[in-house]
Amino acid sequence: MIQALQGLRGIALVLATSIAAEIGAFRRFANPKGLRGLIPIESSSGDTKCLLHYHLL
Secondary structure (H helix, E strand, C coil): CHHHHHCCCCCCCHHHHHHHHHHHHHCCCCCCCCCEEEEEEEEECCCEEEEEEEECC
């Protein structure tokens, strides 16, 4: 699953791993519309960025 996510533009290993960990099994979504509103929540200060979690709207 992580390699498939990395195939999307702008998603590298750390982000792909975070998405996979947060979502778990993509099968639980009946269709891709279930992923709408998925936004990353991060904490950043200067050059340091830390991905905290994802939030579903």
